Amino acid sequence: MTHLPILITDLAIILATAAVTTILFKWLKQPLVLGYIIAGFIVGPYFHVFPTVSETKSIQTWADIGVIFLLFGLGLEFSFKKLIKVGGTAIITAIIEVSATISFGFLAGKLLGWSMMDCIFFGGILGIASTTIIIRAFDELGLKNRKFAGVVMGVLVIEDLVAVLLLVLLSTLAVSSSVEGDKMLIAVVKLGFFLTLWFLSGIFFIPTFFKVVKKMLNNETLLIVAIAFCLGMVYLADLVGFSAALGAFIMGSILAETTEGVKIEHLLAPVKDLFGAIFFVSVGMLIDPAVLVQHPLPILLGTLILLFIKPLFVLIGALLSGQPLRSSLQAGMTLSQIGEFSFIIATLGLSLNVTQSFLYPVAVAISVITSFTTPYMMRLSEPLLQVVEKILPMRLQNSINRYSAAAQSITHVGDFRRLIRSFLMHIIINAVIIVSIVLISLRLLPLFFTQVEKGNIFITCIIFLLSAPFLWALVAKRSDNIAYSTLWQQKRYRGPLIMLATARVLIAVVMIGFICSILFSTVVALFLTGGIITLLIVFSKQLNTFYSKIELRFINNFYEKEQLQQLHEPPKALAPWDAHIAFFEVDADAVIIGQTLEANALREKFGINIAMIERGKTVIVTPTKYTVIYPNDKLTVIGTDEQLKVFRLFMQTEASTIKPSVHKKQQITLKQLMLQPSSKFVDTTIQASHIRELSKGIVVGVERDGERILNPTSSFILKAYDTVWIVGNIARLQILTGERIRKNVKKI
Incomplete structure (x- = not known):
């Protein structure tokens, strides 16, 4: 009788152990990644109570495949459109906290007397939070729709891109064995060039390919085609000197922009989960308890950096970007762990033989500890906020709230x-x-x-x-x-x-x-x-x-996914916090002339809001749906970048000859007002607050505990810490938000 290959026996041991541990961790409401790591330790060479894996090299090959599918899956969730939409808050916060965390990790390595390369890789390992652990924690704690969750997800998108850049830079650094500015710059330029080329060619050709073969694509063939694209990009990335993980991530990001992106992500999930499990098990197999006992100090320092230093700099970055104190603190407490990218960076150091062997199990130990603490850090954010509000002087809190309101106010893009x-x-x-x-x-x-x-x-x-x-x-x-x-x-x-x-x-x-x-x-x-x-x-x-x-062709391919979604979904109401103001003047031949705003249905078609109409010397602030458009009306329009872009395309067609208006002075604006407990507007209805009369405007939105209410009724009751969005006269809004008063005080 033929003997069963050792590889199959090893896989049986790995998956059986992983099945038991993941069920246990699911019952304990802990991240499944930790269950895989524990399973790897149990079947690894340093734990002899149960049967162990025999062919570690074969398992490592499977783990490498696991990295490819793991990064391919992350790319499918990434999407370049998400990167465009994250905005300044996520970019500023991510740059500050990643830079600070990497720097403190590097300094911790220096204090421990490590080599330059060990210090750099240790900083890189600590710099990237775990998307998988955070998303699962959000789901389990019911925090996915909170305001700070949007900030966190934006930061994670930027961190994914930084991690890709780190993989390239660390590979270049490992090959040259020294920090040389010219080589690093060349690596960054080379990465930017190939990223741009792959993205442009991918968006131009791949959606077209899917259109041609659409009738021949069932679930099976679509999965095979997607994996073929993935492995083809892996080979191409390796050919030009990049890592396989980068190629997989880029192809996932390109496919995410296609109409088949969601379906591919769904079909790939079982494959990604299988190979991802093998990867995380292989991570656990490298845990040596003896090494951990010999190096408790780096584990302690790394954990302290993630639990205290990183949240502090997330808080600072979010505050500087204009987020309120509450959202900034909650975001900081959430981004306090490391995960899959950190393991890949640690694996890179080992495979290139530029880091000490103890660094990998140290990274795993830090990840295990911080993964356990993540849900508790999230829960502690609210009590900690109350403590901070008691400690911070009220004057400083008011300054933070005014800065946040000013930073998030909608401005005209020149x-x-x-x-x-x-x-x-x-x-x-x-x-x-x-x-x-x-x-x-x-x-x-x-x-x-x-x-x-x-x-x-x-x-x-x-x-x-x-x-x-x-x-x-x-x-x-x-x-x-x-x-x-x-x-x-x-x-x-x-x-x-x-x-x-x-x-x-x-x-x-x-x-x-x-x-x-x-x-x-x-x-x-x-x-x-x-x-x-x-x-x-x-x-x-x-x-x-x-x-x-x-x-x-490129534009149609790039926006095809959104266009199909709009056909099957009702138009979304304008979210004022994601928009800015633009000005347009209606030409005498425009087709929208003589019709009411309701009849033109500009909001339904484009998602935009008409905030003001200037008609000669008459100014109509927040016009009603019965307001009629006349020739030479100057429209003040509020919308997101994408909505205004579509509106501009509409203006360029023969159906309408609206032209952009050059305003010498902006008369209205959209600002936010954070209601403090002492505010006279708290516990009153919008009608009783007289905000409309005071601002010569209208309340277009209220944000409360992460929930966004658009166009609230006049009977809506305002509460403490509500963020109220108001369209109105600039001068009156400055008085209402306290800006004009502060300017007068400075003059005095």
């Missing part, structure tokens, strides 16, 4: 700033595409030619044929027509606009000249540069049409 941002994005995207075409062509095409001169001529033709639309766009394509037209009407902006246009032309000329100089002599390169520029001018109309088709 046209010039928006144009600069679009300009930079436009240059980067097209430059990356052109450079990638050049690199691929120079790498592959010379293989087909034996004569260098003929080969160079052919390669040059191919390069400029493929890159011509993007070279034309680099020079002539306007990135924001509305902002450009608005600014051009103002003479003081014409000089900067001409400089920007000149800079684009120079960048394109330099790129063309550099490409030609690679293949030909200087004199020939100069003639070729002039000839190519002439051809771009001659065929500009055709290039414009072709580039517009490419751009439209």
Whole structure:
């Protein structure tokens, strides 16, 4: 009889032990990751009570596959759109707390007398919180819909991106064995280049592929195709010098933007759970109790940094970004553990032989301890807040609340700033595409030619044929027509606009000249540069049409998922805290003229709110649904970036000729008012509070304990610590929120 392979026996032992421990941990309401780690310790080489794993190398290969699927799954949950939407709060908070945690981890290693590489990896291990543990804790404690949970999830998105960057930087650092600024900078630029290229090409080609083969995709084939994409990107990432984990994460992020993203995530869950379990079990197998006994101090220091230092800097970062004291403290108490990315960083150090063997079990021990403490840290946030409010002077608390209200107030995004941002994005995207075409062509095409001169001529033709639309766009394509037209009407902006246009032309000329100089002599390169520029001018109309088709394909693919969701979901009401103000003037030929706001249904179509209508000398603040739109009305519109973008696209169509209005002075704004227990508005209805009369405006939203109530009725009763959002006259709102009073006090 044939003997059963040892690998199958080992897997049977691993999964049986993991099944028992995870059921036990589920019953104890503890994270399942800890159950896997304990199971790994039980079947590992340092615990001999039960049968142990024989072939650790084979299990390690399975664990490597587990890392790939784990990062692929995290990428499917990540989404580049989430990164765009997280906003300043998450970015500021994440940068401050990650930088501080890594620094304190590095200093702790130095105090312990470790080598430079051990200190750096120890800081990296402590810097990234566990998304898995936090999400499960939110579900178990019922905190998912609280306001601070949104801050935490935004920070976790940024931390995931930082972790990817850390993997690249630490790999570069391990290979060079020294901290060299130029190599680190090259690694960051290389990462940015490939991330941009992979994202652009992935969004352009993959959704189109899914459309073509949609009828042939059932659950089985979709799963196989998704895994094939994942492993293909893993191979590609390894080919250009990045880790397999990075490739898996990037492909997951790309697929998350497609219409099949949610389905792929659902289908992949069992595969990810299986291989993820093997990975975490392999983590537990490396726990050596003897090593832990020999190194209790780094475990203690790492735990203290996560339980005290990291929450403190999350608190500081969130406060600086404009969050209230309550949300900032709760977010800090939540982000006090390490998890899957920390294990991957520790594994990287071991695999590259640049860290001591004790660092891995130390990281696991810290993770186990902080995972146990996470639910208790979350529960302690409320009692701790009460203690802090008693200790902090009322004057300081009021200053924090005023700063938070001012930081989160909606402001008008300037046209010039928006144009600069679009300009930079436009240059980067097209430059990356052109450079990638050049690199691929120079790498592959010379293989087909034996004569260098003929080969160079052919390669040059191919390069400029493929890159011509993007070279034309680099020079002539306007990135924001509305902002450009608005600014051009103002003479003081014409000089900067001409400089920007000149800079684009120079960048394109330099790129063309550099490409030609690679293949030909200087004199020939100069003639070729002039000839190519002439051809771009001659065929500009055709290039414009072709580039517009490419751009439209990309935009449709990028927003296809949201468009399908909107078809099946009712339009969401405007959340004032996610929006900003924009101004538009209605042209005399606009189709919306002569109809009421209700008939035009702008809110239902685009999610925007009309906050004010300026009609000659008459100003209509917070118009009703019966207000009629007239020619030359100046509309003050409140909406999110995405909603206003769709509204601008609508304005550019033949169906409407609304044009952006250039306001010399903004007369209304949207501000928030944090109600303190001593406020005269507490325990009164909105009608009885006379906020409308005092602000010459209207209450458009109330936020209470993380719950957001839009357009509350006049009988709604206000409570202490409510955040009240008001649209109204700037001067009156300044008086209402205390800003005008403080300015007068300063003058006195």
